[in-house]
Structure formats: structure tokens, C-alpha cells
Amino acid sequence: MTEAKRTRKPSPPRAVPAPVYKKPVVVSDEAKEGLGWLHTARFLTSASKISQLPAGDMPEIAFVGRSNAGKSSAINTLAQQRQLAFASKTPGRTQLINLFTLGPREAPQAFLADLPGYGYAAVARGKKLVWQKVMADYLEVRRALFGVVLMVDSRHGFTPLDLQLMAFIAQRVKTGEVKLLVLLTKSDKLSKTEARQATEAAQQVLADFVTDDSDVSVTLFSSLRRLGVEDAAEQLLAWRKAMPERVHFELPPMPEGEGGEAVEDDAEDVEDDAG
Numbered sequence: 342m343t344e345a346k347r348t349r350k351p352s353p354p355r356a357v358p359a360p361v362y363k364k365p366v367v368v369s370d371e372a373k374e375g376l377g378w379l380h381t382a383r384f385l386t387s388a389s390k391i392s393q394l395p396a397g398d399m400p401e402i403a404f405v406g407r408s409n410a411g412k413s414s415a416i417n418t419l420a421q422q423r424q425l426a427f428a429s430k431t432p433g434r435t436q437l438i439n440l441f442t443l444g445p446r447e448a449p450q451a452f453l454a455d456l457p458g459y460g461y462a463a464v465a466r467g468k469k470l471v472w473q474k475v476m477a478d479y480l481e482v483r484r485a486l487f488g489v490v491l492m493v494d495s496r497h498g499f500t501p502l503d504l505q506l507m508a509f510i511a512q513r514v515k516t517g518e519v520k521l522l523v524l525l526t527k528s529d530k531l532s533k534t535e536a537r538q539a540t541e542a543a544q545q546v547l548a549d550f551v552t553d554d555s556d557v558s559v560t561l562f563s564s565l566r567r568l569g570v571e572d573a574a575e576q577l578l579a580w581r582k583a584m585p586e587r588v589h590f591e592l593p594p595m596p597e598g599e600g601g602e603a604v605e606d607d608a609e610d611v612e613d614d615a616g
């Protein structure tokens with residue numbers, strides 16, 4: 342054995358610079374309560390057609406966004422559940438609306454709807470149009486729609502399809518009937534200056550929707566670094582507190598020959614498709 346080997350000392354612990362996001366986060370009571378509420382999210386059902394969604398007057402919060410905008414990640418982060426919505430490996434493969442309930446199991450208070458991502462470049466034009474139609478129909482038909490959470494990639498800002506979607510709901514947003522929260526996702530990828538610019542650009546777009554009656558907000562968000570999670574949770578709690586107590590809903594009968602079995606099992610099939 343050589344001298345060198347015998348005397349080799351264990352290397353000292355390396356100094357790892359503290360990541361920026363490890364700053365102590367002050368979580369407000371509202372954020373805690375909001376996160377507690379969002380944590381109650383439970384999968385209810387998937388629908389490929391609007392007509393398959395439950396009827397009734399349950400207030401609904403729709404999560405929408407371009408494919409790959411970070412929608413599934415945002416839902417999982419806000420619900421603090423690792424696999425509630427499935428991050429898509431094949432973006433935008435099918436067009437499913439996944440519905441979750443929020444609130445106590447025995448007395449749900451709201452639906453959380455995970456809508457199909459749109460505008461994925463690699464997808465055939467025909468299919469894209471189908472999605473856009475699903476989206477437009479959804480926004481048109483779901484009268485108990487209470488709020489829309491729109492995920493926008495903070496690096497890209499609003500895309501034409503995001504603007505189209507907002508145009509569908511513009512009227513109801515302006516009257517305050519539908520509330521709007523924009524999450525500028527993946528903000529961990531931005532410098533401070535870029536983050537400020539992204540926020541300002543979004544605020545400028547949203548200014549068109551702001552009235553005395555509207556409830557429109559925007560926040561930088563990152564599932565990866567947990568940025569904006571508290572803001573979003575506070576906002577969603579405020580929505581819950583403003584919701585009317587309408588909890589009636591009926592699940593439609595499953596169409597013949599289309600997976601009439603336990604809905605929980607269907608959750609597995611959604612994996613690649615929540616796009």
C-alpha cells in the first residue's frame with residue numbers, strides 16, 4: 342500500500358450554495374387555508390365530450406393553457422399531490438376533460454376541471470381544430486364556470502390561442518361572472534428583469550379585461566421552485582369564499598360500451614393524455 346493511499350483523508354463536505362428559492366417563505370393564513378382546500382382535490386371523472394360532464398350548478402374552476410405550458414405540473418403543485426394531473430409525455434394526444442372535486446368528500450364545494458392543452462405544434466391541424474371546438478364549447482356550455490386559471494409560459498407570453506380563449510370568456514370576465522387568474526409558468530427560467538417584463542407584458546394584455554366588476558389577476562409561477570404558489574392559493578381561496586353554495590350535480594350515465602366501469606380505473610388511462 343502506498344503512502345498516498347493510506348493517508349488519503351475523506352474529502353471535506355463541499356460548500357453547496359443555498360438555492361435562491363430556499364429563502365424562508367412566509368406563508369399567510371390565507372395561503373395555508375387555500376392550499377389545504379386545494380389539497381382536497383380528488384379525481385371524479387374524465388370526459389371526451391362536453392355532454393359527458395356532470396350537469397348541475399356546482400361552481401367550477403377550469404385550468405386551461407397551451408400544451409406544455411406547465412398546466413399538469415401547476416395542478417399537482419397547487420393540490421400538493423404528485424400525480425393528480427398527469428404531466429404529459431406525449432403532449433396533446435387526446436382531448437379529455439378531467440374533473441376533480443374540491444372540498445370535503447361528503448360535501449364537495451367545487452369542481453376543478455383540467456381542460457385539454459391546445460396548440461401543440463406537432464399535432465395535425467384537424468385535431469387542433471377539434472380541441473379548439475371542445476374548448477369553445479366548454480366555455481360556452483358550462484354555465485356554473487366560476488373561474489379560469491390560465492397557464493401561460495412566462496418565456497413566451499400569451500399566444501394567439503390564449504388570446505382566442507380569452508376572447509371566448511371576455512364578456513363574462515368583464516362582468517365578474519367568471520374570474521381569471523393567469524399563472525406565468527416556469528418563471529424559474531427567467532432573470533429578475535425578464536420576470537418583471539413578463540409580468541408587465543401580461544398586465545398590459547389583461548388590462549383589456551379589467552373593469553370595476555372583474556376579478557383578474559396574474560402571478561409569476563413555478564412548480565419547480567414553488568414560486569407564486571402562495572399567491573395562487575390565496576387567490577383561489579378568495580374565489581372559494583365568493584362562491585355561491587350550489588352543490589347539486591349529476592353524473593351522466595356512461596355511454597354504451599364506453600368504459601362504464603369504475604371511474605377511478607380510468608384515471609390510469611389518462612396518463613399520457615392530460616396534455
Ligand SMILES: Nc1nc2c(ncn2[C@@H]2O[C@H](COP(=O)(O)OP(=O)(O)O)[C@@H](O)[C@H]2O)c(=O)[nH]1
Pocket residue numbers: 406407408409410411412413414415427428429432458492526527528529530562563564565566615616
Ligand atoms: N423549469 C420548469 N419546468 C416546468 C415547470 N412546470 C412544468 N415544467 C416542465 O414543462 C413540461 C410540461 O409540463 P406539464 O405540466 O406536463 O405541462 P402541460 O402540458 O401544460 O400539462 C414538462 O417537461 C415539465 O417538467 C416549472 O415550473 N419550471
Ligand SMILES: [Mg+2]
Pocket residue numbers: 409412413414427428429458615616
Ligand atoms: Mg398536462
